[in-house]
Each structure stands twice: as structure tokens, then as C-alpha cells.
Amino acid sequence: MVDDKLRTPGAVRDAERWTAHNYHPLPVVISSAEGAWLTDVDGRRYLDCLAGYSALNFGHRHPQLIAAAHAQLDRLTLTSRAFIHDQFADFCRELAELCGKDLVLPMNTGAEAVETGIKVARKWGYQVKGVAAGQANIVVAEGNFHGRTTTIVSFSTDEDARADFGPYTPGFTVVPYGDLDALTAAINENTVAVLLEPIQGEQGVVVPPEGYLPGVRQVCTERNVLFIADEIQSGLGRTGATFACDHEGVVPDMYLLGKALGGGIVPVSAVAANADVLGVLKPGQHGSTFGGNPLACAVAIEVVRLLATGEFQRRSAELGDRLRAGLEGLLGKGLVGVRVRGLWAGLDIDPALMTGREACERLAARGVLAKDTHGSTIRLAPPLVITEEEIDLAVAQLAEVLAG
Template sequence: MTAPARTRTSAELIEAEEPVLAHNYHPLPVVVSGAEGTWVEDVEGRRYLDMLAGYSALNFGHRHPALIEAAHRQLDRLTLTSRAFHNDKLAGFAERLAALTGQDMVLPMNTGAEAVESGIKVARKWAYEVKGVPADRATIVVAADNFHGRTTTIVSFSTDETARSGFGPFTPGFKVVPYNDLAALEAAVDETTAAVLIEPIQGEAGVIIPDDGYLAGVRELTRRAGCLFVADEIQSGLGRTGRTLAVEHEGVVPDVLLLGKALGGGIVPVSAVVGSRDVLGVLRPGEHGSTFGGNPLAAAVGTAVVELLETGEFQRRAEELGAVLGEGLTELVGKGVVGFRARGLWAGVDVDPAIGTGREISERLMREGVLAKDTHGSTIRLAPPLTITEDELRSALGSLEKALAG
């Protein structure tokens, strides 16, 4: 009788990855083997409070019962048809997502980067067919310190040299201006501008929140200039900031929304370009597509995500618990925290460099039983599942205080 294979330890599994996985990530040294709600467990059985939530892909926590049920139910029926045929889940998903976001039409894709690439293509097509920009002259204005993904076109307009170096030649057609600077944006927009593409809150840059009035200013400027406002809500959207969309904090309705991450409930990759009929209506059969985009499993899970958001519960939780997060971080200013930016359950926390880098603080937090991740320098990002309790949140803040104390 063959003995059962021995379960490898965390250290052994990390070591085993080195020769066979491309080194495009530098994860914290924790090997997760199970999760539920706001908690994850490693292969040795140690539990950790998740304060990152998959960069907002897990807004509803790990294995939310309603989402798991929707996935199981669909797995027993149909998972993929390609878009060569219709499926019975896609119409309902598109109808409800359009209604949730106040838009007309949905272009379903898979990953966030695919949504951004699709948004770029739609904006260019619209510029040529509707605005009348001469062929191949369309430009898109973006913000410095952006993060929209890592495809070759997207890194072409990144200002992060780590993301760009070694990946040229770069795609032309983009103008980069400082974030949160309406004057610079206005100076960059001209008759060739197809769209202004920005994050309502810059996540990877450290949860950078623009001044009040900036998003409304972008909306008005693009309206006057006759170009599109494309808002990348892949991280900031779907409840994270205390609203369904971050642009709602200023009552702004963009022409195009880019959604992803939480739209798949942490189960399957689901993204979407959502916009007005005047914009998305420029696409015709054969001009854009995706084999897996809009597949019935993704549509079933995505519909269940929309159902959760339709109640408003998660938006309220993010707003109410966001106040607790902000109060707790305020108390840590001067105790190792030199500043922070927070909206809803999302914060970028700047740590005194004398205490440690963001990576070092994240490793100390891990030893305290809390998982978070650094972004740039001595900044760490906090984005717990919206299902976190007040007690869990206060416990995480206590762990952060201990990590800052060394």
C-alpha cells in the first residue's frame, strides 16, 4: 500500500517555486491553503486577518456563500460557450450591471487589463467614427503615477520605470499629465483627444485621493472639449470607497467605466467596459472579442456580485467602518505613521522610513497575524474585505501599532 504523499511545509513550497515560476512577483513569505470570510490559513494552520483582499478583488471576502452558491449552481449546468453562441446568463448580467452603474451597455471581458485595453480601443473607434479625428491621429490623455495594468500598450503610458524598462518599443498616442492638475489636463486636450483616462483614486500609487472638485472638473472639461471621460474603477469601484463607484463622491457620471477585480467575487476573472450606447455602439461584429468574456460561469458569478451591491449593505459598511479605519490611523500619526489617505475601507499609510520600508512593516504585520502589502517606498496599502467586523478592524489597527513599534 502506497503511503500518502507528505504535505510540504510553507518553506518547502516557497523554495519549490523558485526554479519553476517566473520571478515577476515578490510575495510575502506566507503560503495560503484555505480561507473564509476575512481570514486565511497557511499550510501549517496559522490564521491571518486579510487586510488586502486581493487588491479589492475580494471585496465580499473569501468564499462568500452567495457567490460560491452561484458558482456551484452554474458549474453543474454550463461553463463556456464562447461568444459564437448566446448563453442564458449573459443578458441578465449585462442588464443588472448597466442598471447598477447607470449606464446603457456592457462589453464583458476577463481581466482588468483587458477592460483597459478594450476601453482604449472603444475610445479610439469613437474618436474616428463620431468625433471625426483623422485616421491614426487619436490621442488619450492619462495621469502620471497611474496604474492600469501591465500589457505592452498600458505600460507605454506608465511613469513607473520598473513597469516600463526593457519592454519597448512603446505604443504611441498617449499624453501624460500630472494627476490632480486640471490646468495641465486642459492644456493637453486638443482636437485629437479621444478620451481622458484616469483612476478616480490612484491605488498602486498609494491610494492617492484627488482634491474635491477634480473629478467634476474632469467631467466638465471633457464635455466642453468633446472627448470621453473614461474612469478606471477596477480597484476603486464596487463598494470599496463607501459608494458603488468612487466617482459618485462627486456626483460624476463618466462616459465609460472600466470595472474588474471585485466583479468576479474572488472566484473567476470578470471585467467589463460599461458605457453609453453612443460610445459602445461603435463596435461591430469581428472588431473586438474574447473567447471567455461573458462566459456563463462569469456571468452567473457577476450577477450574484451585482445582487450583493444592489442592497447597498456593502457600500454602507465601507463608509461606516471607513470612519473607524480613519480614526485608528489618525491615532497612529506620530507613532510611526507620518501620514495617510483613506476613503471608505481603503487606505495608503505612509510609515516613517526610519522605522522601516513598506515591505518590512508588512512582514512585521504578517508575524502579528495580519496580511497587508507595501506599494512604494515606506507606504503600505490597507483594503480589507468589506465583510470585516469592527472588532477585526480594530484588532488589525492594534497589530499595526505593534508592527510600527518594532
């Protein structure tokens, strides 16, 4: 793919030599980026159609976010939650208002937000619902991706994520995604929560049937069960709305947020819920050294303010229509399935043509970076700052790859 005189091959070899092989990255070595574009160590430019799994919804080095980070770096970076810093209350208040919730609990990574949601739901179940000690159960969906901690992979149905990491944490019931009857049947007197991605990203941007999320909301209300929406990838403008749940007018009891909340600068995650849910936690029962640190809060405040204007949600919806039209034009021309919600797409390539990995390698050679998942499926999730012309470029390059 590259000339041996260039820097990329050596950098790739060094990375493979000195790191555990828990990822299989494309042989591209990035050295700088701005907006929707990346530049490698040899000066070649690539259109970023992954956006750090939606961590870069606002593009690389968004000026407003970079300015907030620089300003905070010059003043204060970390205090721990043993003290209160001057960015903390503003971040929690503005994010709570964006979510329409009473309280926010800041953490760092998406997996930490999920773990926090699990702990809060169990404690709520024991203290509020009255579930017998040690009996709390959470209903989850097949094909889920909520992170990679020991507890989270315990209810994964992806054998690559799960195999050989047991013994597994009990307390979860897995049902088919999108099957409301199965979900309803799985709820019993010990069920404290239903934990779902409103759109399954890692599975290939799988959108549930219309009416599914409202049905989940209704049954959770009727059975006194918390509805926890993992909006870590799908939230914060990605789908053309602030949250993917918004498309069907659904408000969960708890939002799990991350990725884009850090503006592509620092890891920031959070749990947002009302006081009758998050209020079950008392001092010493849960925490994080870096969660809610000054630098994270300063950046995340600006992220929330960008979202509060609605501009990025509108861009995602409008440009998503253009992306959908372009991709659907490739059905029967190498694509056998297309799922699009906002600027988020799952594409199923005819497996007789190539694997998803091969497609991503060929796209990279043409200056477009994307990510494969599950055989011949690839995902597109460009930054929300992408232009119409850049969307057309990505679709055109994909068409060339599919045409051979």
C-alpha cells in the same frame, strides 16, 4: 520567521524554484480561507487586509457567490460568444442598470477592460468626433496603474513596470495627477479621451483634490472628449460608494470594471457605457473567447445583486470611518501620512523606521497580511465583510509594528 519542521519553507522554496520571479510575495503559503481570514499550510490564521487588490470585496467564499458558482458548474461553463447562453442577458442588463449605462461589454481581466476602453475611445474618435486617421490621443495621469500590457505600460510612469518593454505604443499624453489646468492644456482637437483612476490605488491610495473629478467631467463635456473612469480597484463598494466617482457626483462616459466583479472566484471585467459610445463596435472588431462566459456571468450577477442592496457600500463607509480614526491615531507614532476612502487606506511609514516591505513582513508575523508599494508606503484593503473588532485588531497590530 518559521520553524524548518513546518511546511511553509519548503512550499516557498518550491514556488521560487518553479515560477518566474515577477512577484516578490511574502513567505506565507495559504491553503484555505473564509470571510476575512486566511489559513496557511501550517494552520496559522491571518487577517486579510489586501483582499486580492479588491478582487475579494465580499470576502473569501461568500456563500451566495459560491452557491451561484456551484450551480452553474453543474450546468454550463463555456460556450464562447459565438452563441448566447442563458446567463448573459441578465448579467449585462443588471450591470448596465447598476452603472446607469445602456450597454455592457464583458471581458476577463482588468487590463483587458482598459485595452477595450482604449480601442473603443479611438474608434469613437474617428467615427463620431471626426479625428483624422491615426491621430487619436488619450490623456492619462502620472502615477497611473491601469495594467501591464505592452500598450498600457507605454504610458506608465513606473520604471519597474515600463523599463525594457519598448518600443512603446504612441497616442498618450501624460499629465500630473490632480492638476486640472495641466489636463485641460493637454487636450487638443485629436484628444478622444481622458483616462483616469478616480483614486490611484497602486500609487498608495492617492485621493485627488476636491473638485478635480467634477472639473475633469466639465472639461471633457466642453471639449467633446470621453471621460473614462478606471474603477477596477476603486469601484464596486470599496470606497463606501458603488463607484469612487460617486463621492463627487461625477458620472463618466465609460466605466472600466473588474476585480470584485468576479466575486473572488473567476476573473470578470467589463466596460459599461452608453450606446453612442459602445455602439461603434461591430461584429468581428473586438472579442474574447472567455469574456462573458456562463460561469463568469452567473457569479457576477450575484455580485451585482449584492451591490444593489447598498449593504456593502454602507459597511465600507461606516467601517472606513473606524479605520480612519484608528490610523490617524498613529500619525506621529510611526506614520507620517494617512489617506483613507471607505475601506481603502494608504499609509506612509516614517522611512527612518522601516520600508513598507519590512512593515508587511512584521505584520504577517503578527497575523495580518497587507501589501507595500513605493518605498515606505503600504496599502490596506480588507474585505468589506470585516468586523469592527477585526479592524481594531489590524490597527493594534500595526501600532505594535511601528513601536518596534
